[in-house]
Amino acid sequence: MMISRRNLLKLTGGAAAAMAALPLTHLTHIFANGVGPEPDGNISVDPQPEAPPAPLGRVADWKVDIRTEPRRGAKLVRSAKRDEVLNLLEQLPGDALMAHNNIWYKVTDGYTYSSWVQPVQDIKNAPEPERAKDKFWGEVTVPFTDPRVKPDPPAARSKRLYYTGVFRVIEAVEGADKQWWYRLQDGITFSPGPYIPAAHLRRFDPSELTPVSPEVANKRIEVNLAAQMVTAYENDKPVLSSRTATGYGPFQTPKGTHRIIRKRPTSRMIGGSGSGYYDLPGVPFPSYFTVSAAATHGAYWHNDFGRRRSHGCVNLPAEVARWLWRWTEPFAPYEAVEIRTPSNAKATPVIVL
Template identity: 40%
Template structure:
């Protein structure tokens, strides 16, 4: 199947999407590619939610375009119900807008599609802990399993973490201890806000293929990633690669690489987060292909795929990053936190 065929066979946006379908399409970054300009997608009976992902907030406009009248600014982490999905004419790289009220529209780039799904707490843990993802828009972490304890971090929908301990508080609430893989400090959060990731969602995809039969191609100009088995494209996703440096080159290194280091969760941080730095716990589904730390990974701090945004990594919707994690080699053994120094799937960046 040619790449053009893969593009035209991408799942189409149905006239009425379920919340699960909406999250799936947003998670693959296909909403923009799947619909012609001007099409309005109706909201289903069940509600969709979106969280303001940008720290500086987002503009609510009267019309779904960048010159639409500004009505208000929503602050970081504000939640809104999505009533319709609009395919506008702009911006060109991401034409999706969400209607959140009567004549109230927000560009999707600054909104993370989220859900609220409370979980039954685990009663016990495997030897190496349990991998979980956040199943609510956000949850606040604490120094001890108590609401009155100092808050440490706020974790966001789709972030992944390893649970190291289960505790019951005096009020009967069950809490999980998350051991930070970067600082090695412990953070406690309500167990009902974390979903245990089932084994089938981490199982390798097409593991029977020899490593040389798989490759990932990253197109910096088009801002997309395509997976090939032999010469057949089997998966694609929009992406946000590295920003352009002063010399005109991308911060994502061009050339031929190999995935050699993978982990389902990583606390990524560098520099001063008040300026150009970042501090991002629980980055999901990381597949590294350079020794300087460039990786494919999930993204919860923006939803604006289709243009360069990163310090070099390949930002993907989290569902797409999980597919890449499962499909690429080397394989992380079940229950293990990572695999390293084991070159596997080829990566070609052009």
């Protein structure tokens, strides 16, 4: 189900933050059972549950099949390749190609299975060059953008960046095309890095990264590996639950009671080898809870929440990762690239079951 806008306001920590977050939400896999009932005692849901989570979907696997019906054996219309952007017209149940997910998307020329399609929007933003001198955090709001080594469309391309990826803007310059470009650092390079069109990135206002429920002393996160669910508790009351994708095969998410040991607004995660190699810039809002770098974080490279598939981390929809980053202690100031928890400092427990 989808949560109501009223409950989204609670999840994002206030009306101003929620209003800014609404254009980027895709809440198909979020369950807000603990955020409080409506006046009639019921948790309200979206009045159109068949509506897609976003108007567009980016093919996140090497290809997806589009069929005439939402079932495995239906006639193949065509295969859409990685990074093709599809119009999402509807979501509906169909054959569960994997046991955890029976949701398909209706697209312009048929139906495609939802696990391999990242719901996205294509939002162009007004450039804010005057803000760049103070440096700010922002997220990509288009299906993908190709950073360039210079602020010039024909310049050499760097690694492609995707919707909800998070980066720090350190400079704004007028490019050869007479448009504004942002220069990026953190989440992609440790030193000043490539440029993207300013219209492709939305600035996070500091109010969107402020602590959530700082007055609550008793918080914990539980990661249920069998159910593939993450639940946040305040004083033993669940306040947010979300489907997740945890470690798979030799890369299991470690069981036990951990604590938040460091946090970053973004990270470029590189690892694995051979067919398992990955290089993921702009991973949104990692909150690390082991010295081996297991973390809760957003994941833009799949929409496959509900089964084990990660290299040990706890993959979440980007907006859930940001909420947990804001909610967990220690809290991070807006300008911080990274914070580490002193051994004697309070930190939110992360219990992996």
